[in-house]
Structure formats: structure tokens, C-alpha cells
Amino acid sequence: MTHVDASSGDRLALATLVQYRMTTTEQMHRVIATQVRIEQTRRRLAKLRDEGLVERITLPRAGRLRVWFPTRYGVQIASEWPELRGVRPSKTASDPTAARLRVGHTLTVAETALAFLEDARRRGELCRPLDWMPEVYHPLGSGEAVIPDALMFYRSGSEDGGSMLRAFVEVDRATMGPERLAAKLTAYARLHRYVPVPIARHRLAGQEPPQEEWRKRYPLFPxxxxxxxxxxxxGVATRIEALRAAAAAPALSGLLRDVPVLAAPLADLLQHGPSAPVWHPVQDSDGHVSWSQSRHL
Structure with a gap:
């Protein structure tokens, strides 16, 4: 069996690829190794490829851009590590054809992750590479589920006096109409109020009443x-207005009362940083806010 050397950063590189699904060489370098030259990251990825743990495709655009993804063997190795508990290996593209079909959206999600990771580094806050978890499964019963593009953990402020923030992140590349995007609000509202049906029909005296499924994972809904x-x-304005129109539905009142729902262009996140007041509150048609300072009851 291949030994992945944790001290060299190989383990973090493989874990990141398994969790993020795929990255470019430059994205991987920005995630794990900004303190060294990018050539070192290239050598690390080439070494993992020689060991059969990762593979790559070359995109014809942008100067024959190289995109890396884990092999089935790499997924098998990394999935046994405790830091990847909860990752869905079956959703990882592990052959060139699957990688090419998913590359556009997956690289955009990785770039969104980098916007938060790099902003946290600049601000002295904490958001580590594996604090960005794509496609975490949240059941709704009857085989249905909410699967956000990413679940993010982020500690704002100082390590002693800061607070842990959690966010569901949906990355929209305008590949679906505004109405389908806005319909995602309904799915999250269902998750917000979903209580699993208990197996026993009669609750015993003194037994706690059933609670929302999400409370088993989070102290507050992300x-x-x-x-x-x-x-x-x-186009961005049209999509934000579609989200606001959907927010008027009575079925969403509980979610919108308790949970900040915000929208922002990726271009603004990359230019100004996610902590800047670039976010449009879906619940409010006026003003811009910082995602981390938006009110959460």
C-alpha cells in the first residue's frame, strides 16, 4: 500500500483533492502551500500521480490548463482518514471523462472556497482547507435530501474571543433559470423545519419530543x-430579485426569520473579499452587509 507522508504535505494535498473533487495546480498551491514556490506544489502533485493517487486532465483553453483529481485508489486511501469523515467519495470524479463533465462548476466552487480561505488568512481568522466541505448530505425523508455545493466552518475574530460560523454555500454559474435557483430556498426551508418521523408511534413518558434533523449537527442553522x-x-440583479420574490412565500417565513440568506457576485468576493459588505440580504431589498456580521438569531 502507498504510504502518504503527512509531514511533507502530501496527505493534505490528497485530502484536499478528495474533498474539493478537483483543482488546478494554482488553486492547490493557494490552498496548501503559499509559503513555498509553486514548483514545489507541481512536484508534489506529480509524485502523487506517480504513486497512482491522483490523475490530471489538460484543458485546451487558458494555455492548456492542468486540472487534478483523485483516482479511485486515492479516494480509497484518503477516505480512511478521520479528517475526511463525512465526505461522500462516490461523488468524486475519478476518471478523465467524469472530470471533464464536472470541471466548470467544480473549479468555480474551489475558487469560491479560496476567496474565503484567503480572506481568513488576511484577517487573522480561521478557515482551514478542510473546513470547506462540498456536497454534504442532509436528508429530508422519503429519499430526498438537500446537498449544498459546500458547507463551510469559519471562526471569526480571535481564537479566544471569536465565534464559530457555519454556512451553506450555493454557487450558481447561470446554468439554470432564476426560478430554479430561487426554488432552492424552498428546499432549505424544508430542511429548516424537517423533523424525522419516529419509528415508534407512541412516545414514552418523559421522552424528549422529536426535533429538527439539523439540530443533531449544528447549534444554529447555518x-x-x-x-x-x-x-x-x-444577470446578477435578475437572480437576486428572483430570490427576493421567492422569499415572499409564507412557507419560507420560518427560515427567513431565523437564518441570514445572502447573495453576492463571485467577482465582488474575489475583488473585495467575502468579509466586505458585498452581500445582498434576500430578506431586505436595501443595503449590503458582510456575511459574517449579518444577524443570526
Whole structure:
């Protein structure tokens, strides 16, 4: 069996690829190794490839861009590590054809992750590479589920006096209509109020009543962030208005009362940083806010 050397950073590189699904060489370098030259990251990825743990495709655009992804063997090795508990290996593209079909959206999600990771580093806050968890499964019963593009853990402020923030992140590249994007609000509202049906029909005396499924994982329901890409300012405005129109539905009142729901263009996150007041509150048609300072009851 291949030995992945934790001290060299090989383990973090493989874990990141398994968790993020795929990255470019430059994205991987920015995630794990900004303190060294990018050539070292290239050598590390080449070494993992020689060991059969990762593979790559080359995109014809952008100067024959190299995109890396884990092999089935790499997924098998990394999935046994405790830091990847909860990752869904079956969703990882592990052959060139699958990688090419998913590359556009997956690289955009990775770039969104980097916006938060790099902003946290600049601010002296804490968001580590594996604090960004794509496609975490949240059941709704009857085989249905909410699967956000990513679940993010982020500690704001100082390590002693800060607070842990959690967010569901949906990255929209304008590949679906505004109405389908807005319909995701309904799914999150269902998750917010979903209580599993107990197996026993009669509750015993003194037994705690059933509670919402999400409370088993989170002390507060995570913020919901929509990151918009693939269109100009007019398209972004149209999508935000669609989200606001959907928010008027009575079925969403519980979610919107308790949970900040925000939308921002990816271009603004990359230019100003996610902590800047670039986010449009879906519940409020006026003003811009920082995602981490938005009110959470």
C-alpha cells in the first residue's frame, strides 16, 4: 500500500483533492502551500500521480490548463482518514471523462472556497482547507435530501474571543433559470423545519419530543450564501430579485426569520473579499452587509 507522508504535505494535498473533487495546480498551491514556490506544489502533485493517487486532465483553453483529481485508489486511501469523515467519495470524479463533465462548476466552487480561505488568512481568522466541505448530505425523508455545493466552518475574530460560523454555500454559474435557483430556498426551508418521523408511534413518558434533523449537527442553522457567477451585473440583479420574490412565500417565513440568506457576485468576493459588505440580504431589498456580521438569531 502507498504510504502518504503527512509531514511533507502530501496527505493534505490528497485530502484536499478528495474533498474539493478537483483543482488546478494554482488553486492547490493557494490552498496548501503559499509559503513555498509553486514548483514545489507541481512536484508534489506529480509524485502523487506517480504513486497512482491522483490523475490530471489538460484543458485546451487558458494555455492548456492542468486540472487534478483523485483516482479511485486515492479516494480509497484518503477516505480512511478521520479528517475526511463525512465526505461522500462516490461523488468524486475519478476518471478523465467524469472530470471533464464536472470541471466548470467544480473549479468555480474551489475558487469560491479560496476567496474565503484567503480572506481568513488576511484577517487573522480561521478557515482551514478542510473546513470547506462540498456536497454534504442532509436528508429530508422519503429519499430526498438537500446537498449544498459546500458547507463551510469559519471562526471569526480571535481564537479566544471569536465565534464559530457555519454556512451553506450555493454557487450558481447561470446554468439554470432564476426560478430554479430561487426554488432552492424552498428546499432549505424544508430542511429548516424537517423533523424525522419516529419509528415508534407512541412516545414514552418523559421522552424528549422529536426535533429538527439539523439540530443533531449544528447549534444554529447555518447561514445560506448564494454566490453568483457566469453573468454580468444585469444577470446578477435578475437572480437576486428572483430570490427576493421567492422569499415572499409564507412557507419560507420560518427560515427567513431565523437564518441570514445572502447573495453576492463571485467577482465582488474575489475583488473585495467575502468579509466586505458585498452581500445582498434576500430578506431586505436595501443595503449590503458582510456575511459574517449579518444577524443570526
Amino acid at each position: 447561514r445560506l450564501l448564494f454566490v453568483l457567477d457566469g453573468t454580468g451585473p444585469t
